[in-house]
Amino acid sequence: xxxxxxxxxxxxxxxxxxxxxxxxxxxxxxxxxxxxxxxxxxxxxxxxxxxxxxxxxxxxxxxxxxxxxxxxxxxxxxxxxxxxxxxxxxxxxxxxxxxxxxxxxxxxxxxxxxxxxxxxxxxxxxxxxxxxxxxxxxxxxxxxxxxxxxxxxxxxxxxxxxxxxxxxxxxxxxxxxxxxxxxxxxxxxxxxxxxxxxxxxxxxxxxxxxxxxxxxxxxxxxxxxxxxxxxxxxxxxxxxxxxxxxxxxxxxxxxxxxxxxxxxxxxxxxxxxxxxxxxxxxxxxxxxxxxxxxxxxxxxxxxxxxxxxxxxxxxxxxxxxxxxxxxxxxxxxxxxxxx
Amino acid sequence: xxxxxxxxxxxxxxxxxxxxxxxxxxxxxxxxxxxxxxxxxxxxxxxxxxxxxxxxxxxxxxxxxxxxxxxxxxxxxxxxxxxxxxxxxxxxxxxxxxxxxxxxxxxxxxxxxxxxxxxxxxxxxxxxxxxxxxxxxxxxxxxxxxxxxxxxxxxxxxxxxxxxxxxxxxxxxxxxxxxxxxxxxxxxxxxxxxxxxxxxxxxxxxxxxxxxxxxxxxxxxxxxxxxxxxxxxxxxxxxxxxxxxxxxxxxxxxx
Numbered sequence: 001x002x003x004x005x006x007x008x009x010x011x012x013x014x015x016x017x018x019x020x021x022x023x024x025x026x027x028x029x030x031x032x033x034x035x036x037x038x039x040x041x042x043x044x045x046x047x048x049x050x051x052x053x054x055x056x057x058x059x060x061x062x063x064x065x066x067x068x069x070x071x072x073x074x075x076x077x078x079x080x081x082x083x084x085x086x087x088x089x090x091x092x093x094x095x096x097x098x099x100x101x102x103x104x105x106x107x108x109x110x111x112x113x114x115x116x117x118x119x120x121x122x123x124x125x126x127x128x129x130x131x132x133x134x135x136x137x138x139x140x141x142x143x144x145x146x147x148x149x150x151x152x153x154x155x156x157x158x159x160x161x162x163x164x165x166x167x168x169x170x171x172x173x174x175x176x177x178x179x180x181x182x183x184x185x186x187x188x189x190x191x192x193x194x195x196x197x198x199x200x201x202x203x204x205x206x207x208x209x210x211x212x213x214x215x216x217x218x219x220x221x222x223x224x225x226x227x228x229x230x231x232x233x234x235x236x237x238x239x240x241x242x243x244x245x246x247x248x249x250x251x252x253x254x255x256x257x258x259x260x261x262x263x264x265x266x267x268x269x270x271x272x273x274x275x276x277x278x279x280x281x282x283x284x285x286x287x288x289x290x291x292x293x294x295x296x297x298x299x300x301x302x303x304x305x306x307x308x309x310x311x312x313x314x315x316x317x318x319x320x321x322x323x324x325x326x327x328x329x330x331x332x333x334x335x336x337x338x339x
Numbered sequence: 340x341x342x343x344x345x346x347x348x349x350x351x352x353x354x355x356x357x358x359x360x361x362x363x364x365x366x367x368x369x370x371x372x373x374x375x376x377x378x379x380x381x382x383x384x385x386x387x388x389x390x391x392x393x394x395x396x397x398x399x400x401x402x403x404x405x406x407x408x409x410x411x412x413x414x415x416x417x418x419x420x421x422x423x424x425x426x427x428x429x430x431x432x433x434x435x436x437x438x439x440x441x442x443x444x445x446x447x448x449x450x451x452x453x454x455x456x457x458x459x460x461x462x463x464x465x466x467x468x469x470x471x472x473x474x475x476x477x478x479x480x481x482x483x484x485x486x487x488x489x490x491x492x493x494x495x496x497x498x499x500x501x502x503x504x505x506x507x508x509x510x511x512x513x514x515x516x517x518x519x520x521x522x523x524x525x526x527x528x529x530x531x532x533x534x535x536x537x538x539x540x541x542x543x544x545x546x547x548x549x550x551x552x553x554x555x556x557x558x559x560x561x562x563x564x565x566x567x568x569x570x571x572x573x574x575x576x577x578x579x580x581x582x583x584x585x586x587x588x589x590x591x592x593x594x
Contacts, residue, residue, distance in 0.1 A: 048442040051591055073444040084439035088356050100345040101443045145439070 001026040001153060001183040002047060006056035009042050016042040018207040019056070024200075026152075029179045031194030031201045031215075032187035039207040040187040041081060044155050047185070048078045060153055074103060077151035077182075081158050083142025087131030091122060091141055094130055095148060102149035112148060120144040120174065136167040143171070147178065154178065156186040160193060172197050226273040228280055231296035232287055233266035241267045244292065251286045253279045266295060342445045346453025347460075350427070354461050359426070363419050367465045374411045375472040378404045400482040401562070405473065409490040409560045412469055413553070416462065416498050417526045423461055424505025425519035427454045428587070432513040437590070447587045451580055455499075455506055462498040466491065486562025493559020496572035497552050501526050503579025510586040529553075 002024040009017040017039040024030050034040050045051040047058050049069040057064055063071040086094055092113055099109040117123045120140045125133060130141060139162065146154055159175065160168045175197050178184060188194060194201050195215060202212040232244050241262050248257045253273050261268040273279040280297060287294045354360040382404050389398065431437040440450055476482050505522040512518050533551035535544045548554060552575075555568040 045438075050438055050442050070444050070446070073442055076442065078438070078442045080435060080438045082435045084434070084436040086353065086434075086436060088353055093352075097345065097349050098439070098443075101342070101440075101445060103444050 001028075001061060002185065003059045004043070004047070004056070005058075007043065007046060007053050007058055008055040009039070009046060009051065010054040015207055017046070017204075020204065020207075020209045021056075022202050022209065022212055024183055024185060026183055027180050028200060029175070029184045029186070029198045031198035032185055032204070033191065033194055033201055034187075034189065034204040034210075036189055038189075038204045040189075040204065041157055043204070044078070044157050044185065044187060047153075048076050048155055049073055050078075074149075075152045077146035077149065077154045079142045079146040079154075079156045079159055081161070083138055083145070085130045085138060085141060085145075087129065089130055090127055091130060091133070092117075092126045094141070095144060098145045099148050104149055112150070116144040116148050119147070121170070135162050136164060139163055139167070139171070143174065147182070150181075152183060154182045154184045154186075156184065158188055159186055160188070160190070168193075226278065226280075227300040228271045228273070228283060229260075229268065229296060229298045229300055230271055230283060230287070230294070231266060231268045233293040233295050234291075235293055239265055239267065239292065244287075244290075245269065247286055247290050248283065251279060251282045253282065268296075270300070342449040343453045343456065346440075346445070346450050347456045350454050350457030351460055354423075354457065359422065360461055360464075363422060363461070363465055364468060367415055367419060368468045370415050371408075371412060371469050371472065374408055375469075375475075378408055379476075400476055400480050401486050404476065405482060405487055405490065406560050408469070408472075409487075409494065410556070412466065413494055413497055413556050413560075414530070416466075416494065417501065417530055418523070419465060420462070420498065420501045420505055420526060421519040421522035423458050424502055424509050424522055425515045426509070427458065427506050428509040429513055429515045429518040432590075433515075441587075441591070448580075448584045451506065451583045451587060455503060455580060455583075458502045458506065459495070459499050462502060463495060466494055466498075483562075489562045489564055490560050492564070493556050493568075496559075496569065496576075497556050500552060500572050500575035500579065501529070503576045503583065504529075507579050507583040507586060510583055510590065526552075 004023070005021050007017055007020045008015070020039075020043060032040050032043070042051065046053050046065060047060065049065045049072050052066055057066070059065070060072045061075050063075070065072050089097070095113045095116065096109055099112055100106065104112060114123075117126055120143050122137060122140050122144060125137055125141075130138065133141065139159070143156070143159060146156065156175070160171050163171060172193070175184065175186065186193075186197065198215060200212065200214050203210040230248070233239065241259055244267060245257050245259060248254060248269060248271055251271075254271055255274045256272045258270045258272075259267060260270050271279065271283060280299070284294055284297055382398065382400070385403070386398050428437070431440065441447075473482075473487060477484075501522075504525055505518075508522045508525065509515075509518040512521075529550065529552045531551070533548040533554045536548040549571075552572075555571045558565045558568055
């Protein structure tokens with residue numbers, strides 16, 4: 001559905017996108033991932049015909065963005081980073097305008113406007129001025145605008161930025177419900193978002209394509225070593241973290257131990273195994289035989305954070321285990337992989 | 340064609356949904372009203388003096404009231420036009436809605452034409468207010484209506500040409516104040532360019548004076564449609580809109 005080949009975009013002094021190629025199949029949701037300033041927005045702007053490429057081609061449904069921009073634009077719904085809204089228009093008035101602009105027949109416009117309002121849960125603010133809406137509603141009006149003409153391809157630039165957690169979940173649900181009939185590219189710098197909504201990930205950094213694969217494949221790539229969260233407590237009241245650490249390091253197969261947290265009487269560690277070794281039974285035994293209590297022993301799956309940092313950071317191993325802002329329960333991860 | 344209409348309606352609506360249109364209408368009504376009052380008072384006074392001096396021929400309303408009034412209206416327009424055009428592109432660029440317009444299946448030229456037409460219609464409705472004053476003349480006298488129509492045609496042509504220049508300037512910046520200020524400067528320049536003909540008779544000076552929008556308006560105010568002036572205005576409109584379309588296209592390459 002979308003085919004990007006050798007895409008390069010050069011601004012006056014900087015190269016924003018450097019020779020990127022990828023393909024997106026019909027009906028897929030693809031996450032476009034990268035740190036801020038990686039070139040995500042620029043790539044999306046090229047695909048939506050907002051910017052012409054310096055070199056290379058981008059095709060949507062077989063139409064080249066340079067040669068047949070009108071055909072491409074007809075098939076694309078685009079939500080830019082800041083939703084393109086007119087603050088002095090009412091929501092329904094705005095959507096009617098966009099519908100006509102996108103080439104919907106006049107007779108179909110009111111029906112479609114009602115439909116997308118339902119779908120994006122903005123029916124209750126239909127007659128309000130856009131300028132008076134909260135950020136969450138504005139974002140949803142922006143999304144409604146993008147899906148209004150029922151485009152084959154949806155390009156969403158950070159669709160959940162600035163929303164509160166509840167709205168983020170709702171927006172993700174909405175995006176997932178759109179997959180199937182629509183091919184979706186969504187960009188984000190929030191990794192958990194990709195894990196939640198996307199089937200495939202394209203990671204770019206400093207304008208270059210770093211990796212593209214399915215979420216599961218990317219995670220599997222880094223399997224092999226295992227990470228375990230361990231929480232140890234002492235019944236008698238004095239626990240020396242250094243001592244525990246030493247003990248854990250002696251367990252066969254452990255490659256490194258990181259102290260995560262110390263409270264009175266208990267401390268949490270993250271223990272990493274060597275390639276292909278299962279260390280959980282050994283760790284448990286070591287803690288118990290030393291006379292401490294084992295409060296928690298839990299495997300940590302590799303999240304996209306790790307992959308991302310590994311792929312984008314230069315000091316790979318250093319950063320991997322130190323920055324893990326989000327840890328996920330394994331069963332939750334499985335559920336996400338299915339989606 | 341449909342796309343032009345869609346943009347046109349949206350622009351016109353947003354003029355009248357915001358205070359801009361009403362502010363401009365009010366400014367014009369007050370200033371033109373004052374000119375009208377002064378012109379008629381002066382006309383009446385002079386008419387009485389003439390009658391006392393024993394001249395039997397009545398004075399011509401068209402020549403002594405309407406003609407200077409239309410010229411004045413064209414000057415007021417000079418001040419109002421930057422306020423009409425400054426937001427057209429600058430605002431879209433600042434708020435990011437330009438991304439919506441430029442990723443919609445609409446040609447750049449259609450957007451430009453839609454916006455220009457909306458500006459022109461707003462300008463025409465501003466001018467229409469002066470119809471009230473002119474109507475009063477018809478109630479008390481018998482002015483010739485044909486030169487009046489020609490005068491209004493001239494005003495519209497002159498407005499259309501300055502509006503096209505204003506839209507072009509608006510595409511070059513995302514700051515409305517810069518767009519408005521620069522448009523005002525250009526309008527003012529085009530107005531006073533004919534002053535060179537007062538002290539310089541060379542061919543070069545003639546070319547410069549020819550560019551002045553005011554010299555081309557004078558025949559219209561007299562009620563004369565001169566092809567040369569119509570062509571001047573139409574080609575300026577075409578040139579302005581052409582520049583605008585090119586400038587919008589270049590936004591893609593530069594931004």
